[in-house]
Amino acid sequence: MNDVTDPGIAAARSDVLARIAAAANSAGRDPASVALVAVSKTQPDDRIEAMLATGQRVFGENRVQEAEARWEMRRAGFSDLELRLIGPLQSNKAREAVALFDVIETLDRAKLAGALADASAKAGRAPRLYVQVNTGEEDQKAGVAPQEADAFIAAMRREYGFAIEGLMCIPPAEEPPGPHFALLAKIAARNGLAKLSMGMSADYEIAVLFGATSVRVGSALFGARM
Numbered sequence: 001m002n003d004v005t006d007p008g009i010a011a012a013r014s015d016v017l018a019r020i021a022a023a024a025n026s027a028g029r030d031p032a033s034v035a036l037v038a039v040s041k042t043q044p045d046d047r048i049e050a051m052l053a054t055g056q057r058v059f060g061e062n063r064v065q066e067a068e069a070r071w072e073m074r075r076a077g078f079s080d081l082e083l084r085l086i087g088p089l090q091s092n093k094a095r096e097a098v099a100l101f102d103v104i105e106t107l108d109r110a111k112l113a114g115a116l117a118d119a120s121a122k123a124g125r126a127p128r129l130y131v132q133v134n135t136g137e138e139d140q141k142a143g144v145a146p147q148e149a150d151a152f153i154a155a156m157r158r159e160y161g162f163a164i165e166g167l168m169c170i171p172p173a174e175e176p177p178g179p180h181f182a183l184l185a186k187i188a189a190r191n192g193l194a195k196l197s198m199g200m201s202a203d204y205e206i207a208v209l210f211g212a213t214s215v216r217v218g219s220a221l222f223g224a225r226m
């Protein structure tokens with residue numbers, strides 16, 4: 001086997017994990033309660049191999065076909081790999097998404113819920129589900145509006161029997177993220193949801209202070225995207 005160890009990538013991961021732990025400790029939280037999701041979209045094979053060599057096992061991808069190409073063969077070698085879809089999902093890709101992903105974080109429409117329920121029943125495999133909330137109510141961004149979130153979560157449970165695991169958000173790029181993270185945490189708490197996917201390279205430490213249970217980090221781990 002080739003030596004795929006990359007000191008740069010290993011050091012970057014150690015640094016991110018240390019920052020997560022420091023933020024968790026300062027918030028009085030157990031660092032082990034925050035999962036690091038390595039966002040591997042667009043990264044070349046050598047960086048993926050180097051990241052796997054560090055022991056990292058949870059990865060995030062935002063496109064189904066790109067993720068299939070990157071992970072379909074590779075995942076056979078790792079029984080403990082966890083793949084998370086963090087980008088928008090079209091209903092007509094539900095079958096492929098259910099086959100590949102362990103977690104889908106971008107549930108935000110009844111039509112998609114129906115397609116995921118059908119695909120899960122056929123595949124005999126049900127990914128864990130997060131509801132995406134468009135906390136900034138941005139037109140171009142996916143997710144349910146904050147004021148519709150309670151009804152949407154209730155409908156997912158009632159009509160599809162989904163055990164929603166948590167909520168996910170992507171705050172507006174030009175605003176301080178704290179209020180968006182706080183809003184997501186509030187919506188989760190009143191709906192009895194324990195998991196919060198929030199925080200990216202620029203703001204994952206803030207997200208941990210606001211209760212993130214998983215942070216989605218790409219460029220701070222891998223370097224700039226290709």
Ligand SMILES: *Cc1c(COP(=O)(O)O)cnc(C)c1O
Pocket residue numbers: 039041062086087170199200201202216217218219220
């Ligand atoms: C690309 C992406 C990330 C990672 O972004 P970085 O700024 O590189 O850490 C996180 N979440 C989502 C939804 C993304 O699409």
